[in-house]
Amino acid sequence: MATRFALIIEPTASDDARSDFSATFRQVDASAPALSVGELSTQRGDGIFESIGVVDAHPQEVDAHLERFVRSAEICDLPVPNVEQWRQAIDAAAVLCGAGEWVVKTILSRGIEHGPTPTAWVTAADAADFSRPRRDGISVVTLDRGFDLNTPARAPWLLLGAKTLSYAVNMASLREAHRRGADDAVFVSSDGFVLEAPTASVILRRGDVFVTPEPTGGILHGTTQLSAFAWLDEQGYQTAYRDVRADELRGAQAGWLVSSVRLAAPIRRVDEAAMPVDHELTDALNAYLLSPRD
Template identity: 65%
Template sequence: MTVTLLLEPLPADARLVDLASTFREVPADAPALRVGELSTQRGDGVFETISVTNGHAQESGPHLERLRNSAVICELPEPNLAQWRAAIDRAVELLPETGEFALKLVLSRGVEHGPAPTAWLHAAPAADFSRPREQGVSVVTLDRGYAHDAAAKAPWLLLGAKTLSYATNMAALREAHRRGADDTIFISSDGFVMEGPTSSVILRHGDVYSTPAPSGAILHGTTQMSLFEHLAETGRLTSYRDIRAAELGTADAIWLVSSVRLAVGVTELDGAAFPYDAETTRGFNAYLLEPRD
């Protein structure tokens, strides 16, 4: 069960009553993109992955806001959020009413020398993440190569944008698997905790939950933000700050959080067993599986 919608991207400020006329469904197996696509030639575009859980697109507002922010950083035409929202609604209508689906939004610079960006949504069943949600993941730390303040000094590195240029993220996951681990946490070249290749990192020391400050060198995680709101609402302390790599070792618990896999606890760090808080993790995922906006 997959759904693919191709959009004719509207200007950001266009107001159109019949938004549904600006996108169309295509069969998933059919070719839909030209080889001249800059998304495929240059990884030149931005994306979001939204969880559709039991018929509800989770946190679509924050995801669309980040899509717009990524587009601005990459100097792509600003997306028309009403159009994207209508397309998300249509995709959700076409999906089953129960179950978890990963809905990817892609905004590409379009065909080389072409007149307009290319845009599409693609929904597919989410992988079964019940095991890592319940039993956690083993993690190794890997050097990200950049200093934690690189984004401020060199915005052309696009570190704060969720671009399609993810080859390094995928290679880091392969390196983690080679080392016998499930996932990885990137460390900046100057020794700060950054993020996972497809997740945000949350630590707990005592009663305080912390995550790396959004300096522009990492993505501001939608799931992390949602979880921090939930923690604050339930009286827990949260903190955005620069976190030294050594603080991973002193944490009482660590989680990787992302839109589709949700919250997974770290059970092993760089080859050593790590304290795993099953109960808190269960609470996180119960919250994350409820409809959220």
């Protein structure tokens, strides 16, 4: 996934009421140096981001992504993003994308160490080809995340509900999954509850009810999961947010990892246990997720 375009943004106050922010961002050569060596996003991972799927130059679920972006900024004590400014920057980046699937990333960091302002930018890149996992499914292993379900309430400084740039643990978890012969991982709490995947939300089917873990601070509220639930509701299914025990993952009638770029990948194996794959429903869900929606 190579970055093709980048926009540098001059962040404005969240209460700036102007209607045109085009003068506050500029396109730069994505292959050229653009950040200072004192930038805290690279030195400490001190910042937040969102990855927005783009289909045929249409950015998907922008409102939900921006809501989560603002929430992450608040959790991390960063300046509250000006939503309209970022929306226009996302649209400007999406226009540069051609046909097919792309990913636009919004990044806000604390800036240069001891500097006066945050650093902000948007990138656009070709999306990886996820046609195989969408079609054939994926295998996952469960990994202990090392804290219990109540940890986020006891220790909010862990920033567990924010989408931060500190993704080293997530990437290490994926490498561990690969070492165990699986495609991906699902985090479980130390007291035995399903949380999320390193880069995706978990949806399980239990009879005619589709459930996902309650986003109570320990996990991100997935934007694609929200869209998937909206579609399932329209199809007449029941959807529910609740605590999900790890044994329910292994005993589900079907399961998916869902995210903005991969979309819905059916789970075909959990640890050493096979899981049924509903190809028809998966195809219909991905067709919806690939359709233009705001």
